[in-house]
Amino acid sequence: EAGVAQSPRYKIIEKRQSVAFWCNPISGHATLYWYQQILGQGPKLLIQFQNNGVVDDSQLPKDRFSAERLKGVDSTLKIQPAKLEDSAVYLCASSFWDQWGETQYFGPGTRLLVL
Amino acid sequence: QQPVQSPQAVILREGEDAVINCSSSKALYSVHWYRQKHGEAPVFLMILLKGGEQKGHEKISASFNEKKQQSSLYLTASQLSYSGTYFCGTPYNQGGKLIFGQGTELSVKP
Numbered sequence: 498e499a500g501v502a503q504s505p506r507y508k509i510i511e512k513r514q515s516v517a518f519w520c521n522p523i524s525g526h527a528t529l530y531w532y533q534q535i536l537g538q539g540p541k542l543l544i545q546f547q548n549n550g551v552v553d554d555s556q557l558p559k560d561r562f563s564a565e566r567l568k569g570v571d572s573t574l575k576i577q578p579a580k581l582e583d584s585a586v587y588l589c590a591s592s593f594w595d596q597w598g599e600t601q602y603f604g605p606g607t608r609l610l611v612l
Numbered sequence: 613q614q615p616v617q618s619p620q621a622v623i624l625r626e627g628e629d630a631v632i633n634c635s636s637s638k639a640l641y642s643v644h645w646y647r648q649k650h651g652e653a654p655v656f657l658m659i660l661l662k663g664g665e666q667k668g669h670e671k672i673s674a675s676f677n678e679k680k681q682q683s684s685l686y687l688t689a690s691q692l693s694y695s696g697t698y699f700c701g702t703p704y705n706q707g708g709k710l711i712f713g714q715g716t717e718l719s720v721k722p
Contacts, residue, residue: 539712545709597659597661600667601701602656
């Protein structure tokens, strides 16, 4: 079974530039998450989608971050304009539910460096 | 509301055992454990439910102390491959999004 795919794997930009990340979840997983992971910390949720609808975007800095999930499959996360403090790894995860609850599977992440 | 993990870091020799704790100030319904190697994505290890049921890794077990609102992850007879940062995640509410702890860095030496 193919895992969660993300691209690009690495990105270096200058502050005030824009950047976009792409995520393709595991087939059949209705729920998709974007996380920000700063070095030395745990993943922090940015936004949660259920199919193509937003469930929770309370932690998303909406003045500069945006995300969409067209057709309930692939998703893109955009930052415009980027700030130095946006340097982090951006992880995408998709999940399924069973009798144990929800299990999330993470993609390899996109490592962003803002100069 | 972020769960607190302890210890922050631990160094083991191959074959030794380790315990990683995850504590929450709010009621826990379940605890999810992940391991992340440097430069890689977090990998799902297990889910531990409030009643003690667990789904996941064959060689890793966990316990749930409801009184302390704490989960402990037990790594026995550690292998070199166990090295990495371990994160616990707790649902924001029952069945909700996960809030992750700050991580415990585990290093297993030969």
